Amino acid sequence: MTPSEGTAGAGPEPELHRPLAVERIGPHGHEVEIQATGPECADVAVRLRLPAIASLACRFQLQPLPGGRIAASGALKAVVSQVCVLTLESFTATVEETFRIRFVPEGRESDDPDPESEDEIAYAGAAIDLGEAAVEQLALALDPYPRAPGAVLPDKARDVPASPFAGLSSLRRQ
Numbered sequence: 001m002t003p004s005e006g007t008a009g010a011g012p013e014p015e016l017h018r019p020l021a022v023e024r025i026g027p028h029g030h031e032v033e034i035q036a037t038g039p040e041c042a043d044v045a046v047r048l049r050l051p052a053i054a055s056l057a058c059r060f061q062l063q064p065l066p067g068g069r070i071a072a073s074g075a076l077k078a079v080v081s082q083v084c085v086l087t088l089e090s091f092t093a094t095v096e097e098t099f100r101i102r103f104v105p106e107g108r109e110s111d112d113p114d115p116e117s118e119d120e121i122a123y124a125g126a127a128i129d130l131g132e133a134a135v136e137q138l139a140l141a142l143d144p145y146p147r148a149p150g151a152v153l154p155d156k157a158r159d160v161p162a163s164p165f166a167g168l169s170s171l172r173r174q
Contacts, residue, residue, distance in 0.1 A: 014131060016132065018130040030062045050080050055079045071100070074098065076138060081093075086147055105123065
């Protein structure tokens with residue numbers, strides 16, 4: 001694998017690349033914390049279409065499972081800038097999320113369609129990428145419709161007819 005390839009060998013290296021050799025986890029597990037640098041935060045912000053990310057850190061507790069699988073529980077904390085869907089102004093938000101995922105050898109992913117089951121992240125070779133896993137968890141934790149604290153819908157927007165055809169009712173002949 002060349003330095004420009006990700007852990008799956010399918011493209012450029014992720015913005016936050018923190019590979020961990022599976023053999024370092026050991027039979028009793030392994031705990032590790034990662035933090036993004038300023039340039040990495042800027043690159044992740046571009047990828048996630050955020051105005052900025054001030055900080056991004058994630059703590060992982062890893063536990064080996066049979067068949068090369070690895071259970072991971074994590075705690076993510078990030079300070080991000082988002083654009084409010086009401087005011088279209090940027091605001092700062094703190095994202096704190098705990099999660100559980102499984103790293104699985106490539107090709108051994110589950111076909112379980114249950115949305116409540118743990119997410120799986122496939123890995124190739126002898127290393128997992130904790131940085132990419134942290135970025136994926138941040139993306140999942142972001143509010144898809146961010147609203148700045150105290151933001152209210154402008155009065156003009158509240159006067160919109162209830163349906164697109166409501167305005168046509170006044171044109172109807174009596």
